[in-house]
Each structure stands twice: as structure tokens, then as C-alpha cells.
Amino acid sequence: MSTLTRPHELSHLGVLEAEAVHIFREAVAEFERPVLLFSGGKDSIVMLHLASRAFAPAPIPFPVLHVDTGHNFPEVLTYRDLAVKRAGVRLLVAGVQQYIDEGRLHERADGTRNPLQTVPLLDAIRDNRFDVVFGGGRRDEEKARAKERVFSLRDEFGQWDPRRQRPELWSLYNGRHRPGEHVRVFPLSNWTELDVWQYIDQEPIILPSIYFAHRREVFRRGGMWLAPGAWGGPRDGEPVEIRSVRYRTVGDMSCTGAVDSTARTVPEVIAEIAASTLTERGASRADDRMSEAAMEDRKREGYF
Amino acid sequence: MTTLLEPALATGSLLRLATAGSVDDGKSTLVGRLLHDLRVVMPDQLAAVERVSRERGLAAPDLALLTDGLRAEREQGITIDVAYRYFATPKRRFILADTPGHVQYTRNMVTGASTAQLAVILVDARHGVVEQTRRHAAVAALLRVPQIVLLVNKMDLVGFDKNVYAEISADFERYLERLGVDDPVSIPISALRGDNVVEPSAAMDWYQGPTLLRHLEEVPPAPDPAEQRARFPVQYVIRVGEHDYRGYAGQLVSGVLRPGDDVVVLPSNRRSTIAGIDIAGRPVNEAFAPQSVTLRLADDLDVARGELIATAGSAPEPTRELTATVCHLAERTLRAGDRVLLRHTTRTVQAIVTELVHTLDVTTLETGAGPEALHVNDIARIRLRTAEPIAADDYAVNRHTGSFVLIDPSIGDTLTAGLIGGRP
8 A cells, every 4th residue: 555646756665765775875985894783683684684785786895793692582593694694794793691701791680681782792893993883773762762863973982972962964974983982873763663564574574483473481570471591580480371472672581571462474563563552662671661761871881 | 533553554655844842832742742642652651651740749741751862851851952753644654853942942953954844833822923933933944944834832722712823823924924935834723632733623613724634644745856956976886896887876865867867977077878777786767866776877987975976967066165054053163264074965075164254143034243253053154165176056956965064173073054055
């Protein structure tokens, strides 16, 4: 179904795609050492697809970086390796587990490892001298993100200072930075969760299986369905049951919740999202619910 | 109202809009109302707003909490920065740049208006057109936002009086005429009650026009590319092998291009013909704005990033002398003699500010004397000389090839937004 009326009118997805491709090309032209954060989640999968379209017929001119918490869904790791191979890009992995084993990071009392990703990420950026880091962040995800620029300057500690943001006018992105600083670039800034799913439906994009309804052992914690695993769940008094669920986001197993679902195809997922009464992050990310300003705090510290 | 599933399945067009209003005119309530009535605000967000409002001892949920995203803003009860909101109907997707009314509002509104196809300006029906309304309208007109909509809000507080609305909208039209804007639309609303926002108002049956949402859905989108001159700033050169493939990647900012078109590359003024156009590595029969494409030229020209490809015969004349209306964005002042970087399309060149001609009071539309320096939020006419020629259009003709920003060469900050040409 289309409501477009003119021969030379792009659909909203066409406009968003053109903008994202423009952003990728701007960053690659203006910087020397780009890298794309790739988690195997749907946003980073769409990013990889857009990057390949932006530079075709040449290969994607940068590697991808996965910050591995050590508690990832095995389906997602399998998918990651396959997707990277298909796209012909080099994969770098920064492992939280290695930092814990070496005593440089310590496990949190709640077992959640998402906040621990910041140090390995910043070390990888420094060691590889990356000057621009593509992230899949969207402004519709969260209130703090709603004010983030497409080109977002970070200091040598990876920190985001909302008061020091540069005004961003027209499509003129200012990526100037000093040695030691880097810039996070968000090509999907203006996409919504629904846009991402519609784009996945329109394009030949394959997702990891956990995005679709499947039967899985889960238990209830903090109002979410979590999957048992080596990361430490469930505790006593947290009974495990089998339910038909899918994941709306893909992150660390300890804090990424599944939602009850029967959606087995992309259009069925789109219909479920449209009828949903919970935001994507509210429904499935414990890490954003820790405090009212949780996302802002982690962004200031150099998180994605 | 339509069902919720429809927008999800429809492929509509996209409209970017910016809202402006002063502190107490109900802008947050309006944005909250739109998001609420279109079911963008989910119950979990609403519950969080209700909880925080209760903790602060407020009687009713403060919908501004939905949009004030940063901790400092919530703690101080102010809005620091432009925030972007997203909503959809079966016909269209909307990106709303929500610009704060008080702190740094000129800077923020210039930023929000730079990409907007439509500006929504609010006034309080009890106060009518005030100085801030004129300022917002002037900034929208200056930035050439194609459509301006006046919302006469709080109609419930003036007894839904037709004459109050008629007087305010006539007053506003007179001011816009001085700004060179024809046919603004004005709508009487009550954001608090929802009258004429999404649903038509039962209390104002004398108003025959569309609701705000209906207007947003039906207003013509961006100008038709077929009626514009083609402009293609080269972003990046895509090469495969030594001779296998060389394409110029970029976004067509205006117009239509087809294989076989004669083009000129500026500022070097070399001519060629388009041999092919690719999207994602596959050839297409034509490209139109705002598509991101890759052009292949018939001749071996070695075009670089920063050059402009335009249709031969309608190309701009490259120049090193620019006159522009600027809005100064930074705390650091700008003075005649300052050396800056000028970023125009994909090209960055050195430039010197040669003259601060005069300031512009956007409320009275009067020009002041040539200032010593430009301070944050100042609007002024200035002249610049660039180290390399720039292929620029008048901003009035093309918002992409007619705009630039000035950058501090030492710390890299964005200093000033510029609109080329226009009234002296």
C-alpha cells in the first residue's frame, strides 16, 4: 500500500535510506579510520546492509567491531560470523570476559554486563586508533538520544557532553576533532523501530532466529522474561517455564528480556509492534530501567 | 480515527516540521497532545511521567517530562536543546524538531528550521501576536521554511470566540506579508482539550478549515524535483580496480538527472556527459532529489570530493566573494578579519570575514549599524572571501547549495550558520 502521489516522490523509507547512505559516505570521506559497531542486533544488521549499498560496487571500506559481553545468545554469535563473512568485512572482537579474567573489570552484583562494555570499547577505539565509530542508535529509542547529534563528538574518555554538542544544520555534519578525540556517527538517527522493521521487510535482510517467535525456557525477573544460561540465572524461587517468545532487542542475556509473541514473520512482527503498548527499551532492557537517567549516564561515560 | 495497524503497513511520504513558541503558549502540551492522540506515547512512558509528577507534588501529569530528555533539563525544569520526535499516520511519517522557546531560542530554532518543510508557530489566544511570535515567524521566513502554520492556542480561555481568532490571524498575516511570505495557514485550537489538533472541534463550528493533523497530512511535500535545477555535490569517489569502475558518490540535493545529460563540474568548469547512474551498484534510468546515488561520467575527468556536478547551462557561477545573512551560534564572537573554515555542501575551504555589514532585528525587521562583533543568537549581514572558489546558489533558490557553516579552525566548533545572497 502506498499513498505517494507524484512520480518523483520518495517514500519515507527511501528518504531515510538516502539520508543514511549520505551519512555513511560523509564519515568515510572525512575520517581516516572508521569502524562499525556490530552486535548482530537488527539495527546493526540494517547498518551493515546500508553500508554495503553506500559503497557498492566496492567493498565496505571499514571493519566491524563487536563488544562481546561473554553472555551473548549463541544464535546471535553464529549469525554474526556468517553475516560478517557474507559482507566481506573484517571482524574485531573486544571481549568483556577477557577483562574479567585478567582482573581489569569486576562482575557486578546483579550479574549484568552491559555497563561493563564501555572499557573494552574505549580501549579498542584507542588501540586501533579509530577516529569515527558508526553506531545504530536511534533518536526514538530514549529521551536522551532524542537530543543526540548525527555526528557526536567524544573526548579521549569517550564522554558525551550534551552541553558541548555542536549545532547541526541542513545536512552539514561537522566531524572536526582533536587527536585522541573521536566521533560517534548515527546513520539511523531519524529511523523508528517500525521503520527498521519495514526496511527489513522491503530489503533482502535476514535476521537471527531469536527475533521471531519460538518456544524457549524462560523465567520472570524484574517484570521481564529472561533466558537461563551460564551467566547466572535463574536464582532460587525463579521457576522456569516454556513460553512462545521473541526478542525485540538483542543484548547481554542477563538483561535482555523476551516478550510473549506468536509472530513468526516480519509482517507479523510489524503488526505486533504497531499494536504494542510498551516501548522497545521499556519492554526488554533492564539496563535502561535502572534509573530515570540511565541511558544519559552511560552515554556520558562513553557507552554507545 | 484510523486503526493503529494502518500506519505500520503503509508506505507514505515524510514531512519534517519544526515547532516554535514562547514559554507559556502550550507548546509542550501540544506536542504531548499529538503524541498522545496518535498513540506514540506508550503506557510505560506515561506511567513514568505520572510517577515523577506525583513525586514532585504536581496535581496533573506534566507532559513536558516526555520531551525534556536530559537530567540537567529535568532538574532545572528547562529545555536545553532541539529534540526530535517521531509520529505517523496512514498517510505520512513526521519528524518533529521540538525547539525550546527561551534559552538560546534563535540558535535552536535556526537549527530546527534548517531542515523543516513546515514551521508550526504557537500563540496564546489571550495575548495574540507578541514579540516572540514575530521573531519565530521571521526566523522561519529567513530560513525559507516552505510552509508556515500559526496555531492560535488556548481558544477555550477566550470562550472559543471567532473574532479573537480572526483578529490574531489577520495580524499575523500582515506581519508575514512584510517578510515576503504569502498565504500562511492559521488554525484555532485548544491543545489542552484537543480541539482541532487531531479531532475537529465541536466548540468551534464556525471554523471550516482542517485540523492541524489533517493539514500536516495534506500539505504539499517538498518542491517537485522535476521543477528544480539539478545539483549534485560529490561526496566520495568509489573505485574498483585501476580502471574497472570509477563513480562519484553523492546525494542529489535538487532536481533530476538521467544518463546522457550534459553536465558541468564546478568550480573547475569542466564539461562531460552522464554515462550512467547507479544505486547500490545497480544502474537506474534516472535519479531525483533527495536520492543518494553514484554518477559515472563519459570523460576521464578525475573529479574530487567537494566539487559540484550541475546540469550544463543552468550551473551557478563560482565565486570567492560571498555576501550572506548569518546567525551566530557560538559563545565565541565573530569579527571582521577573523580566519575561519567555511563548509559549503561537501567542500571545506579557508575564508576570511571581510565585513560585518549590519545587524538585523528580526522583530522590527530594521537593520542596525555595522557591529564590532557578532554574539550568540545575533542575525547579521556579512561578507566573506574564500581561498578557493565556491559554486553556490542563492539560499532563496536552493537551501542546500545556498547554505554554509563557519567553523573555528583551532577547536573545530561550529560558529555560524550562513544563508548566501538574498536581500542586501
